[in-house]
Amino acid sequence: MFGRTKEPPAAAQPAEPSAAQPGQGKGRPTPTRAEREAANRRPLVPTDRRAASASSKEALRAERRRVQQGRINGEEKYLALRDRGPVKRFVRDVVDSRRNLGEYFLPFVLVLLLVQLAVSSSGNNVLFLASYALLYVGLIAVVVDSLLLRRKVRRLVAAKFGDEALFRTGVVGYAVMRALQLRRSRIPKPQVTRGQKVA
Structure with missing residues (x-):
């Protein structure tokens, strides 16, 4: 209108198709949201309650057996808190x-x-009186043996772990209580033989 010349619009050039790289396609259609939700949906109540209850009980029994066996073998993660730690293992x-x-x-x-x-x-x-006398003799012998064990445990633990380990972990009472148990009934089971030198 004011002497401006109109240029014809540039022809739209077709975009070059990107070269398809092999191995990038999924080879299957993308699932819809409804299909994904349906695949993830689980029933809140199982259809066969008896079978589900049996399998759950069996899993619990297997877990209890594994924990009990771990405690017997002295595996650290399965032990009770009073049995854990290198000091308690040494005392055992x-x-x-x-x-x-x-x-x-x-x-x-x-x-x-x-x-x-x-x-x-x-x-x-x-x-009858002789049997009572034997009972008291046996009791006195156990007390003396426990005092000797107490002294030995205090000496060895202090030499290996320091004096603070004696008061922090309560090893003396732990040692005496374990010594009063039958060897076969001790948990964790003994890891050393009688007479073996403990360092």
Whole structure:
């Protein structure tokens, strides 16, 4: 209108098709949202409750067996809090490496009770009093042996882990309680043999 010349619009040039690279395609259509949700949907209540309950109970039993076996074998992650740590493991080895009188005390007491029952029915007062005397002798022997174990544990733990480990972990009482148990019933089971040197 004011002397401006109109230029014809440039012809739209077709875009070059991108070269298809092999291996990039999925080879399947993209699933819709409804299809994805349907695939992830699980029933809140199983259709076969009896089978689901049986499988759940079996899984719990297997887990309990694994935990119990781990505790027996002394695996650290399965142990109770009172049994964990290198200090407690060392104390268990010290106790298990010696012959403790405390582990024989319970069978000894059971035998004495049977003897007392047999003697009381016969009316022999001398044997009855002798069985009581044996009971007190056995008790005193266990106390002396526990004191010797206490001294040994304190000395070895202080030398290996320092004095603070004695008060932080309560190892003395732990050692005495383990020594009073029958060797076969100890959990974790002994990892050393009797007479083996513990370093």
